[in-house]
Amino acid sequence: MAKSSDNRRQPAEARRHDIGYAPTRDVLIRCGMEVMTQQGFAATGLDALLRRATVPKGSFYHYFESKAEYGREIMKAYDSFFRHKLDRVLNDERLAPLARMRAFVEDAKAGMAKYSYTRGCLVGNLSQEVEALPDDYRSALDEIIKGWQRKVAHCLELARDAGEIGDAAECDALAEFFWIGWEGAVMRARLVRNGMPLDTFISGFRAGLPRPDGAKPRSKRNVK
Numbered sequence: 001m002a003k004s005s006d007n008r009r010q011p012a013e014a015r016r017h018d019i020g021y022a023p024t025r026d027v028l029i030r031c032g033m034e035v036m037t038q039q040g041f042a043a044t045g046l047d048a049l050l051r052r053a054t055v056p057k058g059s060f061y062h063y064f065e066s067k068a069e070y071g072r073e074i075m076k077a078y079d080s081f082f083r084h085k086l087d088r089v090l091n092d093e094r095l096a097p098l099a100r101m102r103a104f105v106e107d108a109k110a111g112m113a114k115y116s117y118t119r120g121c122l123v124g125n126l127s128q129e130v131e132a133l134p135d136d137y138r139s140a141l142d143e144i145i146k147g148w149q150r151k152v153a154h155c156l157e158l159a160r161d162a163g164e165i166g167d168a169a170e171c172d173a174l175a176e177f178f179w180i181g182w183e184g185a186v187m188r189a190r191l192v193r194n195g196m197p198l199d200t201f202i203s204g205f206r207a208g209l210p211r212p213d214g215a216k217p218r219s220k221r222n223v224k
Contacts, residue, residue, distance in 0.1 A: 025063045027053050032074040033081070037119040040129050041071055068134045071126075075137075078122045079144045086148060090155045097159035098206065101152070105202045108186070109195035117193040124183040149175040159209075166210030178205060 031053040035044050046067055050057055064070040089104045112119065123144055130138050153175035159165050185201035 024055055024059050028055055028060060028063065028070070029074055029077045032070060033078050033122060034119075036071075036074060036125060037078075037122045040125040042129055042132055071133075071137070072140065074122070075126070075140055075144065079147065082123075083147065083151070086151045090151055096164060097155050097162055098164050098209075100155055101206075102202060105198050109189075109198055112186075112189060112198075113195065117190050120186050120190050121183060124186055127183070145179055149179055152178050156209075163212050166212050169210045174209070181205060 031049060032044070035049055035052070046060070047057075050060055060070075064073065085107070086104070089107055090100050092100055092103065095103060123141055126133065126137065127141050130141065149172070153171045156165065156169060156171040156174055160167060160169050160171065181201050181204075185197045188197035189195055
C-alpha cells in the first residue's frame with residue numbers, strides 16, 4: 001500500500017515518463033514541427049496546437065516563455081532532424097556521390113507522399129513569412145540553410161574528386177543554387193500534390209553540372 005501511495009504522490013510528469021510517455025517538452029516540439037511543416041508559424045494557433053498535443057497551457061509555459069521562443073526551439077529540433085537525414089543519405093558510401101543526391105530526392109518524395117503532400121519544409125515555410133516573424137528568425141533560418149548547403153557542397157566535392165563532374169565545379173555556389181531551387185520544387189510539389197517537380201528539379205540541376213574534363217556532350221539520341 002505504501003508503494004502505491006508513494007506512486008500517487010509522484011508528479012504527473014514523472015508518472016507519465018515511468019509508463020512510457022514521451023516527456024511533455026518533446027511532445028510539444030514534435031507536435032509543433034508537424035503542424036508548422038503544414039501551415040507555417042503565423043497560422044499555428046497555440047490553443048489548437050495544445051489540444052492536438054493534449055498538453056495544458058500551464059505546462060507549455062513551464063517549458064517556453066512565449067510562442068516566439070517555442071518557434072526557435074522547433075527550428076533547432078527540425079535542423080537537427082534534417083541534418084541527420086542529410087548525413088544518412090549524402091554520406092552513404094555504398095553510392096556514388098551524385099547517386100546520393102538522387103537518393104535524397106527519392107527519400108524526400110517518399111516523405112511527402114506519406115502525408116499526401118500536405119507537409120513541406122519547415123524552414124521553407126517560415127522563410128516565406130519571415131517579414132511577420134521575430135527579427136532574429138531571419139538570421140537563424142539563414143544559418144540553418146547554410147549548414148545544409150555545406151553538406152551538399154561536400155557531396156559535390158566528392159563527386160568532383162571521383163570524376164563525376166568537372167574540376168572547374170564551384171561546389172559552394174552549386175550547393176547554394178541547389179537549395180534555392182529545392183525549396184521552390186518542394187513548394188510546387190505541395191501545390192500539384194505529386195513528386196514530379198522534385199524529379200524535374202534534380203534532373204535540371206544535374207544537367208547543369210560541369211562535365212568531367214574531356215567528356216563530350218551527349219547527343220539527343222543518347223539521352224535516356
